[in-house]
Amino acid sequence: MKKKMFAVMLAACMAASLAACGGGAADTTTAATEAATTTAVQEEGDTQADATEATEAESGAEEEKAAGGSLVMATNAEFPPYEYHDGDQIVGIDVEIAQAIAAEMGMELEIEDIAFDSVIPAVTSGKADFGAAGMTVTPERQQNVDFSKTYATAAQVIIVKNDSAIAGPADLEGKTIGVQLGTTGDLFVSDEENVAGATVERYNKGFEAIQALNQNKVDAVVIDGEPAKVFVSQNDGIKILDEALTSEEYAICVKKGNTDLLDNINTAITNLEESGKLEEIILKYIPAE
Numbered sequence: 001m002k003k004k005m006f007a008v009m010l011a012a013c014m015a016a017s018l019a020a021c022g023g024g025a026a027d028t029t030t031a032a033t034e035a036a037t038t039t040a041v042q043e044e045g046d047t048q049a050d051a052t053e054a055t056e057a058e059s060g061a062e063e064e065k066a067a068g069g070s071l072v073m074a075t076n077a078e079f080p081p082y083e084y085h086d087g088d089q090i091v092g093i094d095v096e097i098a099q100a101i102a103a104e105m106g107m108e109l110e111i112e113d114i115a116f117d118s119v120i121p122a123v124t125s126g127k128a129d130f131g132a133a134g135m136t137v138t139p140e141r142q143q144n145v146d147f148s149k150t151y152a153t154a155a156q157v158i159i160v161k162n163d164s165a166i167a168g169p170a171d172l173e174g175k176t177i178g179v180q181l182g183t184t185g186d187l188f189v190s191d192e193e194n195v196a197g198a199t200v201e202r203y204n205k206g207f208e209a210i211q212a213l214n215q216n217k218v219d220a221v222v223i224d225g226e227p228a229k230v231f232v233s234q235n236d237g238i239k240i241l242d243e244a245l246t247s248e249e250y251a252i253c254v255k256k257g258n259t260d261l262l263d264n265i266n267t268a269i270t271n272l273e274e275s276g277k278l279e280e281i282i283l284k285y286i287p288a289e
């Protein structure tokens with residue numbers, strides 16, 4: 001999405017009735033981005049056309065892919081239940097939150113599935129409008145991007161083989177630990193102050209770290225709690241230790257200073273919270289135990 005287009009869209013949205021702008025989101029339960037976009041476009045009718053014309057007149061060569069523009073989400077779809085592949089679809093909690101944001105903005109969601117450590121660069125370079133990747137807010141990342149309000153809490157947990165001698169965080173000392181490259185799990189165990197003398201094996205996908213554990217190439221895997229549960233449920237002979245290493249919060253990131261988009265994202269998250277929709281989405285992917 002081009003910034004200018006966004007400003008025009010926002011203006012158009014403000015000019016149109018609020019009901020028309022927010023209307024598409026209320027009944028978009030699942031993977032209905034296209035339907036939601038269609039609804040929004042139909043509802044906005046003339047306003048939409050005016051906005052497009054205005055942009056074309058203003059920005060000349062700048063072209064948008066869809067009538068309402070597309071909102072590009074950068075993610076790494078190797079992180080169930082937040083984002084993962086289901087057949088040829090990318091689904092998950094973050095995807096549904098992003099779809100709700102796009103629907104509220106009358107835009108079409110486009111997902112760029114890239115390496116996790118490329119998500120922030122994609123956002124800062126403008127290749128993507130926002131990053132939604134079960135991403136933990138950290139002070140270092142806050143120097144490069146702006147974060148939305150948080151929408152989930154998380155923790156780094158330790159996964160070991162059922163018969164492992166590793167029983168808690170203190171036992172990680174001097175061990176070989178598998179992580180997903182560039183994640184907070186990677187950062188945590190790579191810090192000598194947290195875990196002394198560890199050898200950190202960094203994988204592109206969390207699942208590859210689990211495979212390495214199964215093959216005894218690493219002694220433990222450190223990863224976020226929810227994907228840990230999914231991976232452990234899919235693999236025999238491994239377990240999650242009770243004591244977690246960190247306590248974290250997930251948020252969506254945008255390019256620094258993109259307050260228009262950030263406001264829209266925050267409004268969408270608040271609406272999802274207040275309508276009970278966020279809870280519904282989370283329960284769909286993380287059934288209550």
Ligand code: ARG
Binds near residue numbers: 075076133137184
């Ligand atoms: N919460 C961790 C972090 O922010 C891991 C996120 C990994 N996400 C993903 N989609 N692979 O570093």
